[in-house]
Amino acid sequence: MKLPPLNALRVFLVAAEHHSFTKAGETLHLTQGAVSRHIQTLEAHYGLPLFVRQARGLTLTPEGVALFPAVRDAFSRIEAASEAISRRSRELRVKASPSIASRWVLPRFTQFRNRYPDLMVSLVTVTGFDPNFKSREYDISFQACETQEPGLIYHRLRGARFVPVASPDLFKDKPRPTMAQFMEYPLLHPSHEDQFWSQWFALSGMNPGNSIEAYAFDTLDLAITAASRGMGITLAEESMIADDLANGTLVQLSDVALVTSWAYYLIYPQELATLPSVIAFRDWALAEFSDTPPAPAGSAQ
Amino acid sequence: MKLPPLNALRVFLVAAEHHSFTKAGETLHLTQGAVSRHIQTLEAHYGLPLFVRQARGLTLTPEGVALFPAVRDAFSRIEAASEAISRRSRELRVKASPSIASRWVLPRFTQFRNRYPDLMVSLVTVTGFDPNFKSREYDISFQACETQEPGLIYHRLRGARFVPVASPDLFKDKPRPTMAQFMEYPLLHPSHEDQFWSQWFALSGMNPGNSIEAYAFDTLDLAITAASRGMGITLAEESMIADDLANGTLVQLSDVALVTSWAYYLIYPQELATLPSVIAFRDWALAEFSDTPPAPAGSAQ
DNA sequence: GTTTACCATGCATAAAATTCATGGAGCAAT
DNA sequence: ATTGCTCCATGAATTTTATGCATGGTAAAC
Incomplete structure (x- = not known):
């Protein structure tokens, strides 16, 4: 030739x-x-x-x-x-559940955008999870999961830990309730399925009786929002309430944390592993969100 | 872009x-x-x-x-x-009539090939002439003609001049014939149509009488070949017999030359004028075959 | 005849490609 | 583990190539 x-x-x-x-x-x-x-x-x-x-x-x-x-x-x-x-x-579509999107990603998103101004990052907020990225609607996903699919790369971000929180307004001039007094307030459930409160009370060695289901919410986010408006006490995933605790919107009522069996992962298809945009986002997310020191670049956990 | x-x-x-x-x-x-x-x-x-x-x-x-x-x-x-x-x-297809091919081009062809060894030159010998090169069977043509078509470039090579020749064997020990004695030998006609002998005798101020058509040939070449084998006297185009005169196969019997109204041209389509192979062949042919000094490169006559 | 609008070209310079030599990383076999 | 092997990466020097600049030449148009 x-x-x-x-x-x-x-x-x-x-x-x-x-x-x-x-x-x-x-x-x-x-x-x-x-x-x-x-x-x-x-x-x-x-x-x-x-x-x-x-x-x-x-x-x-x-x-x-x-x-x-x-x-x-x-x-x-x-x-x-x-x-x-x-x-x-030049494009990157990040998927997250509504809770993670509003409580984890969005608050830090502008920081990432500023660091990579040429990258067109978009946040896709959907509840369902397409486990094989077949729909090609997003490139990388924040996801709580227990099993791993082949062909995907998983980076563990952190385990899910639930602690009880409420708005300080809920108690007015009264002292903050002890565990035993939680039942005197509405207990907000962040899920329709999981029995977080039962598990948490069991962990604390208590029997909550019958008052356990006051309000159930679709997402973790909604339960937290409800709690911050003074509707009651909820179990909140620790990483989602850092801001609320810092600015006093919420107060943590106990150090007892319910650690679930599943963890939050950052997931993307193997064939996108070489894309600089994916790499950049992954490295940033690991440094920002992980509860462990960032892993060496390129290694999946 | x-x-x-x-x-x-x-x-x-x-x-x-x-x-x-x-x-x-x-x-x-x-x-x-x-x-x-x-x-x-x-x-x-x-x-x-x-x-x-x-x-x-x-x-x-x-x-x-x-x-x-x-x-x-x-x-x-x-x-x-x-x-x-x-x-x-890298390819060049040269067209010539059988006469020109065998008597003009072929003897000099190896010289051209040697000068341009990378060029694949082929000689197409056909009697008819496609005046517009429409058939694309050849790129450049040796052609006797009187009129010029648009879209073609013509380089005049030389006028056609006919002189009487014969094999020396025809006369054995006898002296070579004068014009007046030509009629004692078979007169070979190089064409079925043109009355070359009549014209030539007229030019010489003679009346040939009735003996004028002994043998007629399809091409100039055949008549010359026949003459060289001792079949009679023919009128030969000057440029075609240089070799035969030089090696004694033919002898020229008179200096009277019949100059016809047409001339030999080298012809090629205008759109091939920029091809180096065409230019090379043209320049070589003009220098070799022309009876006039080569024209400046690129000019048509 | 002069102007004008192009392309060609010699020469100097800037930029790019390339080599060479070396370093480092992963895999395989000992 | 250790050694050896096979690749690719890379710093520095060098060669090659591309480019700019200024100038020259030519044919058409005014």
Whole structure:
């Protein structure tokens, strides 16, 4: 395979389009002389002239005419493929459940955007989880899970730990309740299925009796929001309430933490592992969200 | 249009085919380091890795996989077009009538071949003449003609001049005949249509009487061949008998030359005028065959 | 005849490609 | 583990190539 000089070919293309070396030079940000030399190189390669130089305007020889569409098509093919793969590297769609999105990701998202201003990051907030990323609706996902699918890379962020919290307004002038006094307040359930309160009380060595289900919420986030509005005491995942505890919207009522069997993971398909945008987000997320020191780059936990 | 570095793309293609920078280097006659740098250039351009470097073998990233076929197709397109136009410049098909072919062109053809050993010159010997080169069976033609078609370039080689010749064997020990004695021998006619002998006798101020048509031949060449075998006296075009006169196969019987109204031309389509092979052949033919000093290159007569 | 609009080209310089030599990482076999 | 092997990466020097600049030449238009 003996290809012609490719850069000269590029110049040829532009010169043929403009019917002028001078204008081609302007388009390519080159001098007219440089264009002339490129064409000479190409003509020397083929051993035949590609242009007919006339005082009034430049014409292609029949050979130049034959070459032109091939070069144009070839380059536009390359251009299209390049555009396709470049776009993929500039975009990143992050998926998170509503709770994680609003309580973990969003508060820190601008920090990431600022660090990678050229990256178009979007947050996809859906409740369901497509375990094989088949839908291609997102590139990387925050996900609480227990099992691992092949073909995906999992980075453990942190275990889920639930502690009881409530708005300080709930107690007005009264002292904060002890565990035994929790039943005097509405207990907010962050899930319809899991029996977090039962488990937590069992952990604390108590029997909560019948008052356990006051309000049940669809998401962890909603339960926390309800609690912060003074509706009652909820079990909140520790990592989601850092801000609320810091600014006093919520107070933690016990150090007893319910540690569930599952953990939060950052997950993405193996074939995206080489994308710089994925790598950048992964490294940032691990440093920001993990409860363990960041793992060496590239290693899955 | 912002194309990636094209030479790096070429290296990428070979490296992707070999799954090895080292082997790609060998193929391209480059060192492994040079290949590595080209790939780096390309990866920097796209801002993403194209290869996964593993200790055991090299793999393409998904982006590399996406890029590969586009680059391969693009380059093979260029290659095909290049091959097509290069071949045209390396081949030349010369057309001549049988007479001109055997008496003018063939004796000098090896000289031309030797001067341009890379050129694949072929001689097409056909009697008819496709005046517009529409059949594309030949690129350049030796042709006797009077009118000129548009779109063709004509180079006048020489006028046609007919002189009487015969084999010396025809006369044995007898002296060579004077014009008046020509009628005592068979007169060979080089054409079925033109009345060359009548015209020639008229030019000589003689009346040939009735003996004028002894043998008529299809071509000038055949009449000359017949004469050289002692069959009689023929009128031969001067330029076709130089060799025969030189080696004694034929003797010229008179200086009276019949100059016809037409001349021999070298003809080719205008669109082939830029082909180096056509130019080379034209210049050589003009210098070899013309009865006038060669015209400045590029000018049609 | 003069102007104008192009392309060609010699020479100097800037930029890029390439080599060479070395380093380092992963895998396999001892 | 240790050794050896095979690749790829990389710093520095060098060669090659591309480019700019200024100038020259040519054919058409005014």
